[in-house]
Amino acid sequence: MAASTAQATANTAETSGTNFEQIAEFSQEQELKALREMLAIRRFEEKAGQLYGMGLIGGFCHLYIGQEAVVVGMQMALKEGDQVITGYRDHGHMLATGMDMNGVMAELTGRRGGYSRGKGGSMHMFSREKHFYGGHGIVGAQVSLGTGLAFANKYRGTDNIAVAYFGDGAANQGQVYESFNMAKLWKLPVIYVVENNRYGMGTAYTRASSTTDFSQRGRSFDIPGEKVDGMDVRATYAAAQRAVEYARSGQGPYILEMETYRYRGHSMSDPAKYRSKEEVQKMREEHDPIEQVRKRLLAGGVAEDELNAMDKDIRAVVNAAAEFASSDPEPDVSELWTDILH
Template identity: 50%
Template sequence: MQPGEQRDEVEMLSLMLLIRRFEERASQQYQAQKIGGFCHLYIGQEAVVTGALAAVRDDDYVITAYRDHAYALARGTSADACMAELFGKETGCSRGLGGSMHFFDRKNHMYGGHAIVGAHVPLAVGMAFAIKYRGEDRVTLCFFGDGAINQGSFHEALNLAALYKLPIVFICENNLFAMGTSVKRSTSLKQIVDRAEGYDIPGEIVDGMNFREVRDKVAEIVDSIRKEAHPAFLEVRTYRYRGHSMSDPASYRTKQELEKYRLDDPITRLRAQLTREGKLTNEQFDMLDKRAKETVLAAVKFAEKSPEMPVEQVYDYVYFNGAKE
């Protein structure tokens, strides 16, 4: 894909649909016990990853937390490889060894998929360090939730990034809940973005239900970083429609609150914008949605018929001793 402004918005809407349909199907397959372990769905937050990635280059570094299916899909990992990973199959993006929380795709510069809250933020800083060390003009996008901002690793990482002036955007997806604990009950700040101020990192807030706002803000920040390396912080206000994970009925919030956000749905919003501007018809939209559903259904079939890694091969993945995959 092309950098920022040139990415086709209809294509990005199509990506949002793919993410949503993928997650819905993952939910169903989880309930059918085809998927094990933990499974965290991204539904409701699609404008964040698509907006942010529409604003960067393909060779920029992307790293995120455990709610990661959408990042791989948005980075270009096939729905087949994503679904196969959930099924624990060898054809999965992490060969069935990582699972839902550990999606990786080296070729597409997707650096995980990290499940210990806040623990990947120092890794992201290390990737940004490498960019500066080599004198490259890449940028690292580090995504995390509002729960991560109270971990020590997060604070240490922000300080290091500021101290060494590293090219990194810390993107906090504030979906208002860390598992079942609301931001109000977890964070002693009026607004999350103020965390950045403590490290002299410029911070901004953006509406995470609005694809264009996210894209334009990230594009502006990344542009500034490419000119002269520095860290930046973006609080993206969003909402997850589902529980924290598949086992969470989300009884800590009201139906009214959920409905309020559903009315502000990021897919509906971008669709309306495009329709209003004459760039998308209802028929076209239905076709995109149909295609997304078909892609995901095909992915389930692919995952189902894919083989698992033979047991004796797992020992080859303890130490690296030769040619890379």
């Protein structure tokens, strides 16, 4: 969908309480870009899962497999200087913002070449260059911090916006609503993206939330919101355009509930026995974000060999990142005394 079309859609529709069904019309170039970026995230996460199983990644490891269309579609609508902040299921967000795969993988394995020099791991990676302000291990904490990023944008007089991602579990945290109130009160340029992947740590969102329409959680603060098919990158991109236009034009915060699904457990230590294998298989077969794009490209005349070659190239880059992350030296003990506030 062209920007002007998105603008017309946003202007003619009721912003508060509306569930849009529009999807963007992608060119073949856009489809290929989306496919490449989603494949890169998935192959990276698959490799991270392997390294975790081999004992090369310590601590927690939360994989993003299945949710790739959310962050890729969102990122396609942002511009240079817009900030991103999220929780601990964060590797996909890092790669989507353009962070180096070697640096991300090396941080997971605790090596010098990692983004936090091997001292932070999965939940503590940042890149000022790419305007990525971290995964955060405290549930919901990133929402307040993301609101602060938006406040800084308004205070400095820039036209940049902040995107704060959080899950259906974090949506019930009190600091989320404190942030909503301040963001609306001061009309801060922030988009709140609720990645509703249907389960918290091990509980279905329908059992953990008294109201399950997360797009309307900002209603008492007069924040508009909408539900989005988070498994279709065209839908996430179209919704992102609407939200970005709203926030960047000075109207204040916007909420997007991305209805998505994670194929793996909450973390690598979670066997996910709270759902059936049939449920996961059905989602993979009928709604997989990568397969949707692949099928459209094949139907549009792109050769299967070309798509297979793309996948092969991405696997090679991921394997190289894994090799770097396995062979890079560990941090020197002197790193214990750096990056300390005193």
